[in-house]
Amino acid sequence: MTSKTTGTHGAVLEDTAPQDGDRPLVELRGAGKAYGNIRALHGVDLAVHPGRVTCVLGDNGAGKSTLIKIISGLHQHTEGDFLVDGAPVRFTTPRDALARGIATVYQDLATVPLMPVWRNFFLGSEMTKGPWPVRRLDIARMKKTADEELRNMGIVLDDLEQPIGTLSGGQRQCVAIARAVHFGARVLILDEPTAALGVKQSGVVLKYIAAARERGLGVIFITHNPHHAYLVGDHFSVLRLGTLELSAARADITLEELTNHMAGGAELAALKHELAQVGGVDVAALPDEQPEVPAPATAAPAGVASEAAAPATAASEAAAPDTAEGKA
Structure with missing residues (x-):
């Protein structure tokens, strides 16, 4: 089963769907969002399958944040369809999304820096013991569970009592991912998890994204870095000014083509012209014009x-x- 997606610049690429017949966990069909007269998102198609990483790329203002808010239940779509397990839904709060197994890890990670790692792991969902009304925190069980879940994701911490603020950025991202998995996430949305990280820590986060995929989760990886996306992605969707510029499976696109669609050939050509005026800058690798894209075959006379x-x-x-x- 194959489908074709036409971008705003006429890009037509075949997208090979999974052959095992699995149904998308989350699917958007022509979805959009308007704030009054301002249309932030329009006509977006997106399918998230179990055990696959769907990368959503785009520059600032492309519509990535609006897309996250629709799927996570923060905002409601104003056009198109939003389906979970094949059934149309309209979430009113993020709790509705969590109840359906959709968890979002934002850039701020929703952690308290001065609290221990195990407290942050169960923040808002603490385990308790004892009879009501004198129930108290079951600290031993929370520490044991947090340690087991972190180890299952390949994260080994010597001291769960240390404040989570003392961990590196990559380690905090991994704790947030393990927390979402533990609380039943089937779809994991990661909002720019490598944006503020160095090369080594970005590699750590990408490793745990791949680990989440191996556990059968459907992952939506939001990023503006095509190199990070291509390392772990199975499908790539590029947004530009609120519309879908490109939708292609990994086998149908190269890193160079993905980068060109992400940056835009016209923008790269303009950048080359500007950099050519600066001495000592090598611009030979940049394209002279926007790369040609395949067009549908039509019969000619x-x-x-x-x-x-x-x-x-x-x-x-x-x-x-x-x-x-x-x-x-």
């Missing part, structure tokens, strides 16, 4: 096809070595 086919064939033969190198 007899006589016209032969004239149009010759230049097209020559162009494809000339581009073949470059394409082969890019694919390799």
Whole structure:
């Protein structure tokens, strides 16, 4: 089963759906959001399958935050359909999304820096023991559970009593991911988890994103870094000014093509022109113009096809070595 998505610049790429017949955990069909006369999101299609990482990329103002808010239940969509397990839904609060197994890890991680790791792990959902009305925190069980869940995700901390603020940014991200998994998340939304991290800590977070995928979760990885997305992503959706610019499976697109769609060929060409005025800047690797995108095949009248086919064939033969190198 294959589908084709046409972006705002005419990009048409085949998207190969999973062959095991699994139903999307979360699906958006032509979804959009308008704030009065301002349309923040329009006509977005997105499907999140179990055991797959769906990367949503876009520059600032592309609509990524609005998309997160719709799926997490913070805002309601004003057009299109929002389906969970194949059934239309309209969440009114984030608790509705959590009840359906959709958890969001925001950039601030919703942690209290001065509290111990185990307290942050159960923040708002603490375990208690004893009869009502003198129930008290079951500290021993919370520490044991937090340690087991963190170890299941490959996170080993020597002291769960240390304030979570003393952990590195990557470690705090991993604790937030393990917490979401423990409380029954089936769909995990990660809002720019590597935005403020260094190279090493970004690698740690990407490793645990892959671990969440191996546990069968559907992961939505929001990022503006195509290199990070390509390391772990199974499907890529690029947003531009609130619309879907590109939707493609990993097998159908290279990192270079993803970067070009993310940045925009026209913007890169303009950047090259500006950088060319600065001495000592190598701009040879940047494209001269926006890369061509495949268009749907249409039947041409007899006589016209032969004239149009010759230049097209020559162009494809000339581009073949470059394409082969890019694919390799």
